[in-house]
Amino acid sequence: VFSFVLxxxxxxxxxxxxxxxxxxxxxxxxxxxxxxxxxDPATAGSVTGNVILDGPPPVLxxxxxxxxxxxxxxxxxxxxPPAVVTGENGALANVVVFVKSGxxxxxxxxxxKPVVLDQQGCMYxxxxxxxxxxxxxxxxxxxxxxxxxxxxxxxxxxxxxxxxAGSPPISAIFSQPExxxxxxCNVHPWMKSYIFVFKNPYFVxxxxxxxxxxxxxxxxxxxxxxxxxxxxxxxxxxxxxxxxSKVISFRFRATxxxxx
Amino acid sequence: MVLLMAGAxxxxxxxxxxxxxxxxxxxxxxxxxxxxxxxxxxxxxxxSVVAVLTLALAVWIGRTSSSRxxxxxxxxALGLIIAQGALGGMRVLLGHPALLATAHATLAQLxxxxxxxxxxxxxxxxxxxxxxxDDSSSPGVRALAAWTTLxxxxxxxxxxxxxxxxxxxxxxxxxxxxxxxLVIGTGRAVRKRFxxxxxxxxxxxxxxxxxxxxxxxxxxxxxxxxxAAPEAQPATIYFVLTVAHVLVGALTLASSVLLALSxxxxxxxxxLAVLGLRxxxxxxxxxx
Numbered sequence: 202v203f204s205f206v207l208x209x210x211x212x213x214x215x216x217x218x219x220x221x222x223x224x225x226x227x228x229x230x231x232x233x234x235x236x237x238x239x240x241d242p243a244t245a246g247s248v249t250g251n252v253i254l255d256g257p258p259p260v261l262x263x264x265x266x267x268x269x270x271x272x273x274x275x276x277x278x279x280x281x282p283p284a285v286v287t288g289e290n291g292a293l294a295n296v297v298v299f300v301k302s303g304x305x306x307x308x309x310x311x312x313x314k315p316v317v318l319d320q321q322g323c324m325y326x327x328x329x330x331x332x333x334x335x336x337x338x339x340x341x342x343x344x345x346x347x348x349x350x351x352x353x354x355x356x357x358x359x360x361x362x363x364x365x366a367g368s369p370p371i372s373a374i375f376s377q378p379e380x381x382x383x384x385x386c387n388v389h390p391w392m393k394s395y396i397f398v399f400k401n402p403y404f405v406x407x408x409x410x411x412x413x414x415x416x417x418x419x420x421x422x423x424x425x426x427x428x429x430x431x432x433x434x435x436x437x438x439x440x441x442x443x444x445x446s447k448v449i450s451f452r453f454r455a456t457x458x459x460x461x
Numbered sequence: 462m463v464l465l466m467a468g469a470x471x472x473x474x475x476x477x478x479x480x481x482x483x484x485x486x487x488x489x490x491x492x493x494x495x496x497x498x499x500x501x502x503x504x505x506x507x508x509s510v511v512a513v514l515t516l517a518l519a520v521w522i523g524r525t526s527s528s529r530x531x532x533x534x535x536x537x538a539l540g541l542i543i544a545q546g547a548l549g550g551m552r553v554l555l556g557h558p559a560l561l562a563t564a565h566a567t568l569a570q571l572x573x574x575x576x577x578x579x580x581x582x583x584x585x586x587x588x589x590x591x592x593x594x595d596d597s598s599s600p601g602v603r604a605l606a607a608w609t610t611l612x613x614x615x616x617x618x619x620x621x622x623x624x625x626x627x628x629x630x631x632x633x634x635x636x637x638x639x640x641x642x643l644v645i646g647t648g649r650a651v652r653k654r655f656x657x658x659x660x661x662x663x664x665x666x667x668x669x670x671x672x673x674x675x676x677x678x679x680x681x682x683x684x685x686x687x688x689a690a691p692e693a694q695p696a697t698i699y700f701v702l703t704v705a706h707v708l709v710g711a712l713t714l715a716s717s718v719l720l721a722l723s724x725x726x727x728x729x730x731x732x733l734a735v736l737g738l739r740x741x742x743x744x745x746x747x748x749x
Contacts, residue, residue, distance in 0.1 A: 264694045269496055282693035347493060351478050359556045361481045387479035388496035391693040431691065 237308035240419045246445035247416040252298065252407050252427055254291040256455030259431070261285060264391045271346035272323035272389060282391070283328040284431050292411025293453060295329045296429045297380075297397050299404035300415065301436065303423035309402055315339040315372065318384070318394065320348050320364075325384070325394035329430070331404050334378050338396065340364065340371040347388065352396060354382040361387075381428065395430060420445070427451040462708060464511050467504040468569055469707040472624055473700050476500040477562065483553040508546060515542045515576075522583065531582040534575055541572040559627035566621035570614070570711055577715040581722055586660065593729040594655065602650050602661070603728050606721035609643040609668075613714045616640050620710060624703075630683065637679060644672045647720070660727055664720035671713040675706065682706040 263279030266272035286294040315337035319326045323344060332338060340350045347365040356377045364371055375382070378400040386392035397404065405413040415425070422440040432453040439447045471477050476497030486492035486502055494502065515538050522535035545568045552561050581587055596602050616636035622628035651665040682702045689695035 262692050262694065262696070271495075284691070284693065346495060347487070349479055349481055351481075361478045361556060363481050363487055365487070385475070386496075387476050387501075388498055390475040390497055393693065 237306050240307055240309075240417055242417060244443040245417045245419055246441040246443065246447070247414060247418055248423070248425055248439055248441065248447050248449060249414045250298075250412070250449040250451070252293045252296045252411045252413070252429075252451045252453070254285070254287055254293045254432075254455055255452050256291075258285050258287050259455060266323055266389075266391075269323065269346075269389065271344060275322035275344070280324070283324065285429075286328070286409065288409030288411060292407075292409060293429065294407050294409045294411065295327070296407040296411070296413075296427050296451070296453075297329060297331055297395075297404060298407065298413040298415065298425060298427045298451070299331075299397070299399060300401065300418070301424040301426040303421050304401055304403070305419065305421065307401070307419065309333065311335040312402075317341060317370075318396075320344050320386070320392070323348075323386075323389045323392060325392055327394070327406065329395045329397070329406050331397035331399065331406050332375070333402055334376055334398050334400055335374060338373045338375065340373070342366060342368055342370075348386045348392070349388055350384070351387055352382050352384045354379050354396075357382070357398070381430070397428075425449065427453075429453055462573075462711070464504075464507050465569060465573060465711050466704060466708060467500070467507045468566070469704040470700070471497075471500045471504045472562075472566075473703050474500045477552065478556070480505075480553065483550040505549075508542075508549065512542045512546060515539050518579070522579070526583060528582055528588070531579060534579045534582060538572060538575040538579060541568065541575055545569060545572055559622070559625045562625035563618065563622045563627045566625065567618045570617050570621075570714060573711050574614075574714060574718050577718055578722060581719060587726065591727065594658065594727050596654055596728045596731065598650070598654060599731075600650075601728070601731055602647070602654060603721075603724045603730070605643070605647040605650055606717065606724045609640070609647045610714070610717040610721045612636070612640050612643050613717050617710050617714060620706075624707075633679075637676065641672065641676065644668055644717075651720070655728075658727065660723050661720065664716050664723055667716040668713065668720055671709055671716055675709045675713050678702060678706040678709055 261282045261284060263281055264276075265279045266276045283295065288294060311333055316330050316332040317339045318330050319341045321343045323346070330338070342348055342364045345366045347363060349361060349363045350371055351359075351361040352373070353359055354375065354377075356379045357375045360373070362371055375396070375398040377398065379398045382396040382398065384394045384396055397406075403415050403418060405415055407413055418441055420441050420443050422438065425437045425439060427435045427437075432455075435451045435453065437449045437451065439449060441447060474497050476499075479497030480486045480492060480501045482488065486498070486505070492498050492502055519535035519539040523532050526532055526535075545565065548561070548565045548568055552565050555561060616633070616639070619628060619632045619636045623630055623633045648665050648669045651661050655661045682705075685695070685699040685702050689699045
């Protein structure tokens, strides 16, 4: 019986151990028939707009870092969680606006400049980060305490690295496009952020102004999606003609917050 | 129980990955004890103490006990705690595969049950000679208790799977209904057939009491989990109810194991009971 139990658990263990390792793509192109082409700036258009929260922002339970040696000093009083951040007139920050579908077969350069995700005062800055597959994510630690850096993707390899105070940045590359990868620090479990990995450069993370501008978009009909971690997603369809500029607006309803 | 509680606190504080290396912690014997590291490292220390105690127990029983069953269970418990440590290490080194974490939580229950069984096998009550009881009704209490134990064990696996994200809540809810049905059926059978047999009745009462508590805790734990899901930092009640649910789950399984083992110890198998009945009848006929 004992041997059987051990066998069962070894089987569990083997099945459970799957994804390890990372890979770096050398080129990035959207999928389609025929060879990928570069976007012609002479005909490219743009989509601009803003993201608004309809209604008062939900009252979220503040984060109390008391009892944590460094974090408690950095934030002596409870901190509002970054899940819903609004600016003037309901402008909604930390919303990812991106081209969900409709893009043809184009190729894009992978930016050499890394996207930086910093740990400041036991919080992530920015709360939502977006990059292109193959671009480097650089995780820095500005705190005088240790963190562990732990993304939990579905399609990319999961990893978990410690980053004591004063450590050099951790560089990582996500080779597969994937939306809303949760990133967390298990030492300070309130520290959560989201990483978006796209296969094209048509995305924006809104600031407190709630505005976005997606430029250099080739003519075509697109579904533009806005994602917010608490309110879900909203879609808009736009048709861009050569040198066209469209304005759209996303309005999330505050009442759709679960648990609020 | 303290080790189970420490493990549940690691899970509920999302601290399982707060120490990315194993068997050392941040490359040291004692890491900086901040945040989630306190839970994860505390769990490792308590597990190490329990492993040493289990080794001492296995050796001691192996040298002093005349019961082969007790000696075997002593070594089995040692094997289980070693396997559990290795599984815990794999859980740390290989990230957070839901199946691995579920297996770790399940093996914890098996180890706990092995130690509970060991306490019964080494008790003076178990060693005493007593005249066997007969249970001619169907299904028998032995079978009912065994099936109930199996159902509770499966339910604990499903519950661990839900906690670690391997399954949804529905299998756990269905499991709760099955377990409730079996526990009530077993309790009724024990009360009607062996209501005055303390060795069976007490475990049956404990089993039903723990199950009732567990259902209430389960409802509460689910409610606070839903409430905590959108929060960056859950309220204290979340930790209290969810950890209590894990612990009372273990106690429910333990009381069912004790009932099953006691019924196997005290009640004759039905075939023997039938043979005994026939022998008594023949004796009565020949006397008459």
